[in-house]
Amino acid sequence: MWRPDRASDRPLYQQIATNIEQRISLGEMPPGSPLPSERKLAQQLGVNRSTVMQAYEMLRASGLIESLTGSGTRVCRDREGSAPRQTPNWSRYVESGTLQPNLPLMRRIREGLQSGVPFINFAGGELAPDLSPNDAIADIMTSHPFREPLGYGNPQGYVPLRVALASFLLEQRGIAATDESILVTSGSQQSLYLLTQCLLNPGDAIAIENPSYAYSLAMFHSAGIRLFGLPVDDEGVHPDGIRSLHKQHRVRMVLLNPNYQNPTGTVMSAERRIEVLACCEELGIPIVEDDPFSLTAFGEQPPPPLKSLDRNGTVLYIGSLSKIAASGLRIGWMVAPHTVIRRLADARQQMDFGLSIFPQWIAARLLDSTSFLPHIEQLRIALRDRRDVMASALRRMLPGEISFELPQGGLNLWCRIHGEVNDYALLENGIRNGVVFVPGSVYGAEHGYVRLSYARPPMEEIEMGIDKFAQALYKSLRT
Amino acid sequence: MWRPDRASDRPLYQQIATNIEQRISLGEMPPGSPLPSERKLAQQLGVNRSTVMQAYEMLRASGLIESLTGSGTRVCRDREGSAPRQTPNWSRYVESGTLQPNLPLMRRIREGLQSGVPFINFAGGELAPDLSPNDAIADIMTSHPFREPLGYGNPQGYVPLRVALASFLLEQRGIAATDESILVTSGSQQSLYLLTQCLLNPGDAIAIENPSYAYSLAMFHSAGIRLFGLPVDDEGVHPDGIRSLHKQHRVRMVLLNPNYQNPTGTVMSAERRIEVLACCEELGIPIVEDDPFSLTAFGEQPPPPLKSLDRNGTVLYIGSLSKIAASGLRIGWMVAPHTVIRRLADARQQMDFGLSIFPQWIAARLLDSTSFLPHIEQLRIALRDRRDVMASALRRMLPGEISFELPQGGLNLWCRIHGEVNDYALLENGIRNGVVFVPGSVYGAEHGYVRLSYARPPMEEIEMGIDKFAQALYKSLRT
Ligand SMILES: Cc1ncc(COP(=O)(O)O)c(C=O)c1O
Ligand SMILES: Cc1ncc(COP(=O)(O)O)c(C=O)c1O
Numbered sequence: 001m002w003r004p005d006r007a008s009d010r011p012l013y014q015q016i017a018t019n020i021e022q023r024i025s026l027g028e029m030p031p032g033s034p035l036p037s038e039r040k041l042a043q044q045l046g047v048n049r050s051t052v053m054q055a056y057e058m059l060r061a062s063g064l065i066e067s068l069t070g071s072g073t074r075v076c077r078d079r080e081g082s083a084p085r086q087t088p089n090w091s092r093y094v095e096s097g098t099l100q101p102n103l104p105l106m107r108r109i110r111e112g113l114q115s116g117v118p119f120i121n122f123a124g125g126e127l128a129p130d131l132s133p134n135d136a137i138a139d140i141m142t143s144h145p146f147r148e149p150l151g152y153g154n155p156q157g158y159v160p161l162r163v164a165l166a167s168f169l170l171e172q173r174g175i176a177a178t179d180e181s182i183l184v185t186s187g188s189q190q191s192l193y194l195l196t197q198c199l200l201n202p203g204d205a206i207a208i209e210n211p212s213y214a215y216s217l218a219m220f221h222s223a224g225i226r227l228f229g230l231p232v233d234d235e236g237v238h239p240d241g242i243r244s245l246h247k248q249h250r251v252r253m254v255l256l257n258p259n260y261q262n263p264t265g266t267v268m269s270a271e272r273r274i275e276v277l278a279c280c281e282e283l284g285i286p287i288v289e290d291d292p293f294s295l296t297a298f299g300e301q302p303p304p305p306l307k308s309l310d311r312n313g314t315v316l317y318i319g320s321l322s323k324i325a326a327s328g329l330r331i332g333w334m335v336a337p338h339t340v341i342r343r344l345a346d347a348r349q350q351m352d353f354g355l356s357i358f359p360q361w362i363a364a365r366l367l368d369s370t371s372f373l374p375h376i377e378q379l380r381i382a383l384r385d386r387r388d389v390m391a392s393a394l395r396r397m398l399p400g401e402i403s404f405e406l407p408q409g410g411l412n413l414w415c416r417i418h419g420e421v422n423d424y425a426l427l428e429n430g431i432r433n434g435v436v437f438v439p440g441s442v443y444g445a446e447h448g449y450v451r452l453s454y455a456r457p458p459m460e461e462i463e464m465g466i467d468k469f470a471q472a473l474y475k476s477l478r479t
Numbered sequence: 480m481w482r483p484d485r486a487s488d489r490p491l492y493q494q495i496a497t498n499i500e501q502r503i504s505l506g507e508m509p510p511g512s513p514l515p516s517e518r519k520l521a522q523q524l525g526v527n528r529s530t531v532m533q534a535y536e537m538l539r540a541s542g543l544i545e546s547l548t549g550s551g552t553r554v555c556r557d558r559e560g561s562a563p564r565q566t567p568n569w570s571r572y573v574e575s576g577t578l579q580p581n582l583p584l585m586r587r588i589r590e591g592l593q594s595g596v597p598f599i600n601f602a603g604g605e606l607a608p609d610l611s612p613n614d615a616i617a618d619i620m621t622s623h624p625f626r627e628p629l630g631y632g633n634p635q636g637y638v639p640l641r642v643a644l645a646s647f648l649l650e651q652r653g654i655a656a657t658d659e660s661i662l663v664t665s666g667s668q669q670s671l672y673l674l675t676q677c678l679l680n681p682g683d684a685i686a687i688e689n690p691s692y693a694y695s696l697a698m699f700h701s702a703g704i705r706l707f708g709l710p711v712d713d714e715g716v717h718p719d720g721i722r723s724l725h726k727q728h729r730v731r732m733v734l735l736n737p738n739y740q741n742p743t744g745t746v747m748s749a750e751r752r753i754e755v756l757a758c759c760e761e762l763g764i765p766i767v768e769d770d771p772f773s774l775t776a777f778g779e780q781p782p783p784p785l786k787s788l789d790r791n792g793t794v795l796y797i798g799s800l801s802k803i804a805a806s807g808l809r810i811g812w813m814v815a816p817h818t819v820i821r822r823l824a825d826a827r828q829q830m831d832f833g834l835s836i837f838p839q840w841i842a843a844r845l846l847d848s849t850s851f852l853p854h855i856e857q858l859r860i861a862l863r864d865r866r867d868v869m870a871s872a873l874r875r876m877l878p879g880e881i882s883f884e885l886p887q888g889g890l891n892l893w894c895r896i897h898g899e900v901n902d903y904a905l906l907e908n909g910i911r912n913g914v915v916f917v918p919g920s921v922y923g924a925e926h927g928y929v930r931l932s933y934a935r936p937p938m939e940e941i942e943m944g945i946d947k948f949a950q951a952l953y954k955s956l957r958t
Contacts, residue, residue, distance in 0.1 A: 002659070022657060028817050030792065086763035087792050090818045093765070097677035098577075098702065099826035107825065124630065132629040141620045150611040150805035151603065151935075178501055180481070186665075186831035193830050198576035219829035223577065284565035286572070313509065313566050326629035330835040338507050343573035346581050350698035351672050351830060352665035356809040356838040456630075 003045055012047055013054035020055070024064060024075055030087035035065060035073040100222040105427065105442050112431040120465030122437040124456040125262065125323075125411055131382055131455065132326040133366065133375045140365045148357055155353075156345040157184025157333075158360035164367040165333055172295060174308040175317060177335045183344055184355060187332040188292055188320040194334075194344045195253075195288060195316065196223045205249040209237055213262040213290075214255055215444035229444060230254075232261075236268030239279035246283055253286050259302040260293040260410025263443045263451040267408060270303035277306050281314050292320040292332075293410040295376055298384040302409065313337045321363060323411060323455075324376055330355075331363040380409075386454040386462060387413065393466035394452075401473060411455035414440075417448045421476045426450070429472035435465050482524055491526055492533035499534065503543060503554055509566035514544060514552040579701040584906065584921050591910040599944030601916040603935040604741065604802075604890055610861055610934065611805040612845065612854045619844045627836055634832075635824040636663025636812075637839035643846040644812055651774060653787040654796060656814045662823055665834060666811040667771055667799040673813075673823045674732075674767060674795065675702045684728040688716055692741040692769075693734055694923035708923060709733075711740075715747030718758035725762055732765050738781040739772040739889025742922045742930040746887060749782035756785050760793050771799045771811075772889040774855055777863040781888065792816040800842060802890060802934075803855055809834075810842040859888075865933040865941060866892065872945035873931075880952060890934035893919075896927045900955045905929070908951035914944050 004015040023029050035041070038056060042049040056073060059065045067073040101107070109123045148158075156162070162179035169175040185191045200206070202224030208214045210229025220227055228249055230241040236258060245251050256276070258268035268276075280287050289306045307317035320332035334344070348354065366372055390413055391406060402415045423439035430436055440449025457465055483494040502508050514520070517535060521528040535552060538544045546552040580586070588602045627637075635641070641658035648654040664670045679685070681703030687693045689708025699706055707728055709720040715737060724730050735755070737747035747755075759766050768785045786796035799811035813823070827833065845851055869892055870885060881894045902918035909915055919928025936944055 022655065022660075023817075024790075028792065086760060088763050088765040090792070090816050093678045094818055094822040096680045096683075097675075097826070098681070099673075099676040099829055101822070102825050102828065126630045129628050129630070134626075134629065137629070138625045141625050143621075146617045146620050147613075148807075149608050150613065150616070150807040151605045151608070152806045176501060178481075181501075186835070189828075189832045190830060194578075196576075197578040199572045201575045202577070204575075217829065222829060281565060284567050286567040286569075311503070313507065313569070322631075327631045327832070328627075328629040328836040330831065330833070337569050338502075339569045339573055343580070346586065347576070347578035349581065349668075350578055350696065350701060351669060352809065353668045353806070354809070356665070356835060357807040358837040358841060359835040362837060 016055035017058040031077040122452040161364040186330040191334040204252040206253040211443035211445040265407030390454040397470040426476040433468040435468035495534035496537040601931040640843040665809040670813040683731040685732040690922035690924040744886030775888040869933040876949040905955040912947040914947040
């Protein structure tokens with residue numbers, strides 16, 4: 001919320017009046033809308049009531065607001081004595097549109113984080129500032145002079161980045177792609193959005209793991225896609241699950257996150273990958289392999305990606321630099337048959353006319369730099385250490401209340417809570433205690449699960465955060 | 480098209496075999512699909528027929544393709560003797576989705592430009608490489624060490640950029656915005672996309688200038704928006720046009736491009752701005768003011784933007800660095816009531832999770848740099864010179880065949896062709912002659928108009944390009 005600047009030379013009452021004037025002229029406070037009482041506004045802004053009185057007096061004098069005895073102060077209806085005016089009914093407009101608002105729980109988390117109060121953040125699915133290759137990136141920017149053309153770029157992505165990705169994918173994941181079969185997107189998110197908007201129709205059914213990150217994505221809802229959950233065991237989803245869903249609902253696409261699945265941390269076994277691929281090949285159903293975490297393996301490497309086994313063009317493979325370098329780069333990619341790539345590259349121009357050259361240029365140099373693989377090595381160790389700190393704090397502070405499997409990669413620890421707890425209440429208690437996390441129902445799980453990310457908060461806050469979480473949990477269990 | 484690399488150490492036939500193998504495994508060539516005859520492929524690739532024979536032999540040996548007497552060579556149906564496989568029917572998938580493909584004419588232009596043949600490009604709505612502030616940008620990158628957090632950014636945009644934009648808009652356009660009322664987007668394009676996806680419903684009617692850039696945008700079509708053209712005279716659109724459209728169709732939004740309108744170059748007069756704003760205020764219809772060109776004025780400044788006159792929150796103002804700095808930055812913005820900004824910032828996360836920090840960081844420094852306004856001064860002069868070269872070449876080479884008004888800013892010259900001409904034929908003749916431009920029907924005009932951009936090609940090619948255009952036009956008029 002806006003507050004007057006006490007360090008400024010301008011008197012507080014003038015600052016307040018200007019702020020209200022701006023809000024009126026921005027349509028935030030349409031004609032006729034009530035202003036808060038002087039007492040209330042004074043309280044909100046932390047100023048004396050007389051300061052607010054002065055501000056209101058100034059606005060009345062300029063004819064912007066009027067105070068009517070008994071009915072408080074409001075924005076004047078007809079401020080210039082000219083033709084009648086109507087502010088567009090913005091609150092109706094913002095309820096329109098096909099893009100649905102985000103899930104209330106997700107918005108609540110963001111609101112909490114943006115309130116300005118310091119929080120220990122176990123909710124963000126991103127790396128702490130010290131885990132990103134900050135120096136390498138700063139170095140790329142200062143040491144290579146930038147000499148690329150600055151016009152509208154290739155809608156499929158900057159060619160040197162696609163070339164760098166092709167070798168990176170071959171070396172690191174055994175995926176044989178050419179630059180022609182790669183589309184560069186604003187993170188994996190935009191790859192998923194484009195798929196949804198270009199390859200699926202409203203009403204189409206897609207099969208996803210249950211629970212799944214995909215449940216948290218309003219974009220499927222916006223596109224009218226029906227999501228059906230597949231049961232998951234230790235080895236991931238089973239072909240039988242896909243077959244039976246397909247029989248019932250005619251599945252148009254299977255979306256999998258085989259490595260360190262978000263939120264559960266599950267790794268799909270090598271066998272299941274082969275079986276699921278064979279099943280989808282037989283049924284002619286495309287698989288979307290969403291694979292942002294594979295390079296974060298703490299120990300053993302995960303099995304080869306489904307895409308590396310795909311001889312048939314069945315798998316659309318999605319990757320990202322978000323979880324191994326920096327989510328603020330907004331660099332992701334899709335490897336897919338050319339027909340698909342061309343369709344998506346054409347359509348993405350409607351959304352944003354293609355990606356900025358700058359993050360693409362930086363990403364290409366980052367992938368090619370000799371420091372990138374060592375960075376990933378360090379990242380793995382750092383993430384494992386964080387996981388261990390979080391796990392031991394949880395075991396110490398909540399020995400009987402929760403249980404979890406130790407994730408072998410990725411950013412998240414998935415906890416089951418023993419005992420009954422309401423997700424909303426737990427989150428509110430957390431926010432009150434200065435800690436945020438994501439309740440499992442966001443991912444389609446029953447109440448009683450939480451996703452705790454050990455990647456985001458500073459290492460030294462993890463224990464304290466678990467302490468705050470434990471208190472919130474105790475409070476929620478008791479009520 | 481792919482071609483073998485003659486400089487490589489690998490034999491040509493091996494390169495060809497590998498390329499085909501990749502295309503098969505990418506699903507580009509599903510099981511059963513025919514390969515070109517040896518003779519034809521040899522021709523396409525510019526190699527000896529025996530080289531292709533060797534490549535095919537290699538692929539046959541590895542069981543990937545089979546040659547059947549009388550029916551040519553095809554990809555093997557069941558390559559591993561295992562369960563039957565189906566490639567997903569990608570050609571059906573790519574016909575799905577709500578994002579419609581771009582207009583055929585626009586795709587034809589892009590195809591022409593991407594064919595590898597050198598073209599004189601009068602089609603691109605962007606600056607020539609030497610018109611962008613290349614040195615200033617390279618300098619920003621090398622001289623300020625980058626030290627920003629690299630996590631997911633604020634979905635509304637990087638705060639220092641919003642602060643820089645607020646002062647820029649106040650100083651340059653008289654628009655009083657705060658950082659809170661600004662949303663940073665991937666060019667104006669993404670602002671328009673978000674509006675369409677978040678504030679309008681399928682079936683809604685919007686009023687636009689006729690002709691208009693908006694007609695070229697598949698995104699309105701994708702969202703099921705009905706576009707209605709407003710007649711335009713020398714001073715722009717008239718309130719009567721809006722009133723009568725509103726009576727017939729209940730207009731939900733008016734989209735205007737008041738300065739150096741794309742494609743016509745028209746500037747809306749100061750009076751009309753006031754009248755149109757008053758009319759929309761009375762009717763409660765929001766105005767979208769799309770204003771990418773205002774700072775390119777060759778002489779006199781255009782009248783103040785509608786947004787600077789708006790006391791009511793009626794106008795959503797959209798701007799961009801694309802036409803005054805670099806379209807490859809992909810930095811645009813919207814100034815709007817907070818309710819609108821919040822709705823759009825929330826929804827944009829579904830598309831791309833927000834913009835990359837890098838172009839935002841660069842744009843903030845560019846706006847704050849002392850060289851930016853001098854750059855714009857130079858740009859104005861350079862664009863005016865280009866306009867003059869183009870105009871005099873047109874007058875010399877097509878004295879009786881075309882007519883145009885001299886634009887007073889912007890990137891485009893709008894020509895009316897005297898005599899009957901078919902847009903498609905004209906474009907094809909142009910492409911054959913090595914010149915591209917945008918036929919007017921793309922913008923909703925009748926056949927017989929073209930938009931020629933003087934901003935994109937190198938200055939020294941403009942005359943030659945007009946010569947090629949003139950030849951194409953003569954050919955199209957005669958047939
Ligand atoms: C499984 C999965 N896919 C996709 C994404 C999107 O990330 P980005 O767009 O930053 O690549 C995330 C982020 O949390 C994720 O966990
Ligand atoms: C009138 C108008 N609006 C918007 C755009 C979109 O440009 P950008 O997204 O690069 O800002 C253009 C580009 O040609 C334009 O001419």
